[in-house]
Amino acid sequence: MPVEIPKDKWPGSVRTVTIGALPKDGGTRKCTVTVGGETTMPFLHYEGEIPNRPVVAIEIMDRQPDDWSPLLAEAWKDVMDDPAKWAVAAEQAGADLLVLELSLNNRNGEPTTPDEAVSAVKSVLAASGLPLIVFGPGQAEADNALLVPISEATKGERIVLGICEDKNYRTIVATAMANDHLVSARTAMDVNLAKQLNILISDMGLPLDRILMDPTTGALGYGIEYGFSVMERLRLAALQGDKMTQLPMIVTPGYEAWKIKESKVGEGVPETWGDWLNRAINWETLTAITLLESGADVLVLRHPESVKRVKRAIDELMSAKELV
Amino acid sequence: MALSGIQIYKLLPQTNCKECGFPTCLAFAMKLAAKQVELSSCPYVSEASKAQLEESAAPPIRLITLKSNGYEVKVGNEVVLYRHEKTFYNKSGLFVKLHTSQIENALIEETRRINQYQVNYVGMDLEVDGIAVEDDTHDPAKMKAAVTAIRSVSKKPLILISSAVDVLEAGLSQLSGETPLVCCANSTNWEKFAELAGKYKAILAIESDKIDEFVELTEKIKSKGIEDLVLIPNGKNLGHNLILQTQIRRAAIKANLRALGYPTLAFCSSPVEAAQAITKYAGFVVLDEFAAELIYSLLVLRQNIYTDPQKPIQVQPGLYEINNPKENDPVLVTTNFSITYFSVANEVEGSGLPAWLLVADAEGMSVLTAWAAGKFDADRIAKAVKSTNVTDKLSKHLLILPGSVAVLSGEVEAELPDWEIRVGPREAVDIPKFYKLALQVN
Amino acid sequence: MAEYKVRFDPNTEPVVVKSGTLIIEAAKQAGLDILQPCGGQGRCGRCIVQVMDGTVRHRSSLRLSKEDIQAGYALACQSIIESDILVRIPEQDKIERRLMSDRTALEIEIPPGYSPEYKQSLRRFSIQLSPPSYEDQTDDLTRLKKEITLKLGYRNIFIPLGLINKISQALRLGNWNVTIFLHIGELDDRMKYVQLVDILPGIIAEEDPLWGAAIDIGTTTVTLWLVDLMTGKVHAQVAEYNDQIRRGEDVISRIIYADKNGGLTELQQLVLGTINELMETACKRVKFHRVKPEDVYKVSVAGNTTMMHLFLGVPANNIRLSPFIPSFNQAPIIYAKEIGLKTHPFAIVDCLPGVASYVGADITAGVLSAGVDLADQLTLFLDVGTNGEMVLGSKEWLVTCACSAGPAFEGAGVQSGMRATTGAIEEVWINSNTYEPTYRVIGGGKPRGICGSGLISLLAEMFITGLIDKAGNLNPSLPTNRVREGEHGLEYVVVWAVEAYSGEDIVFTRVDVDNLLRAKAAIYAGFLVLAQSVGVPLESTEQVLIGGSFGKYLNIEKSIQIGLLPDLPWERFRFLGNTAVKGAYYALLDKHSRKRLDEIASKMTYIELSADNSFYEAFMSALFLPHTDLSKFPSVEKAMKSIQYSETI
CATH class of the missing domain: 3.40.50.11600 (Rossmann fold)
Structure with a gap:
């Protein structure tokens, strides 16, 4: 007895965005990453197309980070003080692309100079052929000061430059436009704010297929439900045909999950929290999976084990296409 | 289908008599639409309107309550696919699986750990909801012993898992006065299972990986007088499970397909599977093993996903x-x-x-x-x-x-x-x- | 290239222009000066002309209706001459009127068919009593009551102690001819009762005025109309700032002040002081009659719930505390002397009914005077003050809510903001090429600051010209020295110090932009939540009635451009001025209107915005110019496109 299962047919779709440029297209990458293009809610292959699988990026820094969990230091060991080595290790750990985050201050505690930032980016580009995302230190002035020279020094690479925020987007967008890069637009867990920033950026003339949106998500236990619902709503709006929400979403579960006590702290926590390492990896993985199922296209992770688990989950979620 | 405030208002007396405790009939209608008040508060509603309003209020997914002495796990009664549309009401019941092959002491020790487990999350004490006992010995006596052993240290609701009716019956016989869940019925054994569930007033779970088969089975079992059912979409992998869970939920809510209007259960062998089960519609989540760090993260995830999104968005003080x-x-x-x-x-x-x-x-x-x-x-x-x-x-x-x-x-x-x-x-x-x-x- | 002859009326000397010339250029050639405050962008509509003969091509006709175009109207800055033409230049003041016609204050009409006999609850009767004698030993009070029952038919008569001692003297002084003032109330549909309000010796002529007052106690302004209850005519309209302002600008600070020791009494005395002074002033303004405040026998009072509490000296603290329950929504009728109102001591003081803590009698009175409760069409009624209160509905149902818009529209909370008085910039135009502003100042002198309508106009202009982006961020890279780094980040200089009254720059800061954005977003979000609560689309609103003193100065186009008002055809908007005092006036005159007011108050469904997330959602999406969902504002989208178009020419 066949049953008619109601299917959602959507008028809209997510835009396709390609990160990185091959030599023939003016870059130096050995491969590119294309995300987006979905015409359905996450992994509902029976309703629509999911032409590109979500990808996993590994977050590395321009120098040994000051405040990362010792568990991460243990996982990456001695590569952490050399972005080039770290990039290679990340590639070996299964990263589809890399996120390089710039520190506010250099090793000597002085503000990172544009030259230092440019050379870190160049060393990563030289060491690994993966497409690259570069995040500034997250302060308007420093971001602008570092990202502009990076953008100019890497013209044509189709790097994703971040972080564009509603109070600070003009400079980054302008330099991305001038140097054939992309931008990542970050807003604070709100559908409207996300949409507004996309409008502002596209008003400056940057084509929508060069924008990733980062809705900020919170970690498991720390507001992930808002991130989850904001992403579901953004994706639904995109499928309903709202152009300003039809951008692939980038999320940072690694950053979110590793900044909280559950992952950072091993001692003096309740016994019911269980084993530290497993808990921390669980936290990152569960945060990532929850966001994956609400529409994430690029997941930025930190621990190699989480990368393995999330990639396996993506495999299974994508292969279900053959089962229905 | 649920009616809007104005639609309900049109069915009310519109006298603004205020006897319901609300200043106007429209205010009362809006509260009714939000399911924050009972229709019986209105003394003057006509019989015809009453019938119409009650029908629209019936939930598309049946409410299922697992009961034991002093405990209850309610699942179902959900009305939306996405939590922002309203809210997810009844949190997925979180169960840990034990086996009849485990020796008694190990079983008791494990049960005690599960039973005692309590973790504080933003001022709330979260616990595991119950225990599932899986028959891996095909021996009724073992099942009986396992249930007895578990009951000696825990009163939390139980799920009994076996393909054999006599094994299940051995367990059920130890649980009089309770409403446990038994599984798994399928296309070959459903009649005997239905009979058993009827006899012990247990909730019956049906397993399949085909939507059509679920529809066929629920209708057949319902015709035997068993209405408290749970569906176990047993897909081939994570992605398949997501699709089956979504299809069941969607058919129940969007097409009001009563044959699929039941909560679901998911057996999970990895943290990732369990996380997906919680976010994507499982009424019961049964974990393969007990590990504090996993239970903690899943309890928190469940708490997060089932938070009412209509409440003003707050950060934690x-x-x-x-x-x-x-x-x-x-x-x-x-x-x-x-x-x-x-x-x-x-x-x-x-x-x-x-x-x-x-x-x-x-x-x-x-x-x-x-x-x-x-x-x-x-x-x-x-x-x-x-x-x-x-x-x-x-x-x-x-x-x-x-x-x-x-x-x-x-x-x-x-x-x-x-x-x-x-x-x-x-x-x-x-x-x-x-x-x-x-x-x-x- | 073709050449065309252009003649202007009233200046008839023709000029010859090349094909492709704009009318405005031809006019310049002919030595004519046509005003173009917007710098020739086709946005302000001030350069409107009428093409009497010949053809032109409209580059933009944003300001013109179909009928206008058919009648030959064209914007001089946007019309390209394509043949020999004759152009008429309308007189400037006619244009002003054309643009402003809906902004003129309404005259107060006496409600048609007014007669004190059928409508008025306060009545004056001159009656003759038979004098007492040794045979007729009836006491004075009983004699009076008996006569009232016998002659006027009223049975339940209440007489306050303060009047009993006046009766005997009045009867004897008037030689048993007296004039009595009765307030006729209804206990239910059948039972009436009367209260004696005054007794005077002698007969008073029927046509002599009988004075009453309609009052609206606003948080900022108190308005009083002095009315002859015999004819219904309003003889004086006066308004003054509420003296309570010195104890806090908004209701919340007043409530908190009232909670302090002695604060409640002080605030009550302050507002009574304002009202009593207004009463004096109003009496002096009346022409042809000598009126004293003591001659006022009946007062109807509208005002928000907090103002009503403070007016009566009732603690108001629960208004601000969740779940926001006031002491009363409907106060009983009292005598003036109970609170110290300087009218006749036994004057009837009727405090009109409200709905909730933040939807008071000013709003129910507004609904009454605007006729929302009788409307066949879906009507949105809006009263903007410190709070934005709004009502959506028709004769079938009414829903209402209040959102705290903040005082930005009253010019407060904005660095260069001021009230709409002399010296306030009330309208601004910014040239989209030079970013130079032109503005109009109330009273015409040097500008002192910017009032609410000026702020709306300024925000809209800055947005349309690209000085700010849709999020309100100032663009620092434009070729103008008016955008600069100020104390609060970037700011725009509206008036340079040398042109300003104070000798200091008048600036508009990022913080000001944010305050205005929040204010407009709160109001628009209120509309949206009301519409959502009953499941009707906001666009289906058939008329928008705007009350409140602020409403008079609101420019619809600019208000739509910034997303304050919904993008509906302009003809659906109507400004009604102070609808609260008007409603109080109707309630003062007509007992049927007064009854309708009770029905309105009982029928209005109050939507508490803090109860769920929908307001917050709507607010966030409105916190953008004009709105996050641009499809809700098609006319603004069109206007922006047309500017981009004119920039590229």
Whole structure:
């Protein structure tokens, strides 16, 4: 007895965005990453197309980070003080692309100079052929000061430059436009704010297929439900045909999950929290999976084990296409 | 289908008699639409309207209650596919699986651990809901012994798993007065299973990986008088399960297909599977093993996903560190309305200046609204200072009030005599300047 | 290239222009000066002309209706001459009127068919009593009551102690001819009762005025109309700032002040002081009659719930505390002397009914005077003050809510803001090429600041010209020295110091932009939540009635451009001025209107905005110019496109 299962047919779709440029297209990458293009809610292959699988990026820094969990230091060991080595290790750990985050201050505690930032980016580009995302230190002035020279020094690479925020987007967008890069637009867990920033950026003339949106998500236990619902709503709006929400979403579960006590702290926590390492990896993985199922296209992770688990989950979620 | 406030209003007497406790019939209708009040509060509603309203109120997914002596796990009654559309009502029941092959002592020890497990998350004590016992010996006596052993240390509701009716019956016979769940019925054994469920008033779970088969089975079993059913979509992998769960939920809610209007159960052998089961529609989640760190993360995820999204968006009250503050950095006070919090936090974070951000519980209101409503006053600010023990963390006690509640400074001083109270700017955007000018920090 | 002859009326000397010339250029050639405050962008509509003969091509006709175009109207700065033409230049003041016609204050009409006999609850009767004698030993009070029952038919008569001692003297002084003032009330549909309000010796002529007052106690402004209850005519309209302002600008600070020791009494005395002074002033303004405040026998009072509490000296603290329950929504009728109102001591004081803590009698009175409760069409009624209160509905149902818009529209909370008085900039135009502003100042002198309508106009202009982006961020890279780094980040200089009254720059800061954005977003979000609560689309609103003193100065186009008002055809908007005092006036005159007011108050469904997330959602999406969902504002989208178009020419 066949049953008619109601299917959602959507008028809209997510835009396709390609990160990185091959030599023939003016870059130096050995491969590119294309995300987006979905015409359905996450992994509902029976309703629509999911032409590109979500990808996993590994977050590395321009120098040994000051405040990362010792568990991460243990996982990456001695590569952490050399972005080039770290990039290679990340590639070996299964990263589809890399996120390089710039520190506010250099090793000597002085503000990172544009030259230092440019050379870190160049060393990563030289060491690994993966497409690259570069995040500034997250302060308007420093971001602008570092990202502009990076953008100019890497013209044509189709790097994703971040972080564009509603109070600070003009400079980054302008330099991305001038140097054939992309931008990542970050807003604070709100559908409207996300949409507004996309409008502002596209008003400056940057084509929508060069924008990733980062809705900020919170970690498991720390507001992930808002991130989850904001992403579901953004994706639904995109499928309903709202152009300003039809951008692939980038999320940072690694950053979110590793900044909280559950992952950072091993001692003096309740016994019911269980084993530290497993808990921390669980936290990152569960945060990532929850966001994956609400529409994430690029997941930025930190621990190699989480990368393995999330990639396996993506495999299974994508292969279900053959089962229905 | 659910009716809107205005549609319900048209079915009410429209006399604004106020006897229901609401000022107008329309106000009452809106509360009815939001399911926050019972129709019986209206003494004058006509029989015809009553019938119409009651029909529209029937939930598309049946409410299933697992019961044991002193415990209840309710699942079902859901009305939406996406939590933002309304809310997810009944949290997935979280169960841990034990086996009949385990020796008695191990079984008891494991049960005790599960039973005792309790973890505090933002002031709530979270627990595992119950235990599933899987028959891996095909021996009724073992099942009986296992159930007896579990019951000697735990009263939490049980799920019994076997392909053999006699094994299940051995377990059920030990659970009189309870409403456990038995599984798994399928296309070959369903008749015997239905009979068993009927006899012991148990809830029956059906397993399949085909939607059509579920529909066929639920209808057949329902015709035997068994109505409390649970579906176990047993897909080939994570992706397949997601699709089956979604199809069942969607058919029940969007097409009002009663044959699929039952909660589901998911057997999970990995954290990832369990996480997906919680976010994507499983009524019961049965874990393969007990590990504190996994249970904790899943209980938190469940708590998060089942939070009512209609409630004003709040951040958790408490002390937040921005830009690695030291013991002589100032404490900025604000409320727990998310936008207020974010605008202050972003401004400070973006400026690179270190601060302790003390978020007081103002019931999710912005500074001025909360102050106006009496939810952000000297008393609450003092309470926030004390509950976070911030005094002990710092060598310098400098508290900055939002400029818009400058009026509170005297009272706060009186409440916190050890603190220096300063009035900050009205607008978050002026905080960096305030640091530079008033606090002489660069 | 073709050449065309252009003649202007009233200046008839023709000029010859090349094909492709704009009318405005031809006019310049002919030595004519056509005003173009917007710098020739086709946005202000001030350069409107009428093409009497010949053809032109409209580059933009944003300001013109179909009928206008058919009648030959064209914007001089946007019309390209394509043949020999004759152009008429309308007189400038006619254009002003054309643009402003809906902004003129309404005259107060006496409600048609007014007669004190059928409508008025306060009545004056001159009656003759038979004098007492040794045979007729009836006491004075009984004699009076008996006569009232016998002659006028009223049975339940209440007489306050303060009047009993006046009766005997009045009867004897008037030689048993007296004039009595009765307030006729209804206990239910059948039972009436009367209260004696005054007794005077002698007969008073029927046509002599009988004075009453309609009052609206606003948080900022108190308005009083002095009315002759015999004819219904309003003889004086006066208004003054509420003296309570010195104890706090908004209701919340007043409530908190009232909670302090002695604060309640002080605030009550302050507002009574304002009203009593207004009463004096109003009496002096009346022409042809000598009126004293003591001659006022009946007062109807509208005002928000807090103002009503403070007026009566009732603690108001629970209004601000969740769940926001006031002491009363409907106060009983009282005598003036109970609170110290300087009218006749036994004057009837009727405080009109409200709905909730933040939807008071000013709104129910507004609904009454605007006729929302009788409307066949879906009507949105809006009263903007410190709070934005709004009502959506028709004769079938009414829903209402209040959102705290903040005082930005009253010019407060904005660095260069001020009230709409002399010296306030009330309208601004910014040239989209030079970013130079032109503005109009109330009273015409040097500008002192910017009032609410000026702020709306300024925000809209800055947005349309690209000085700010859709999020309100100032663009620092434009070729103008008016955008600069100020104390609060970037700011725009509207008036340079040398041109300003104070000798200091008048600036508009990022913080000001944010305050205005929040204010407009709160109001628009209120509309949206009301519409959502009953499941009707906001666009289906058939008329928008705007009350409140602020409403008079609101420019619809600019208000739509910034997303304050919904993008509906302009003809659906109507400004009604102070609808609260007008409603109080109707209630003062007509007992049927007064009854309708009770029905309105009982029928209005109050939507508490803090109860769930929908307001917050709507607010966030409205916190953008004009709105996050641009499809809700098609006319603004069109206007922006047309500017981009004109920039590229």
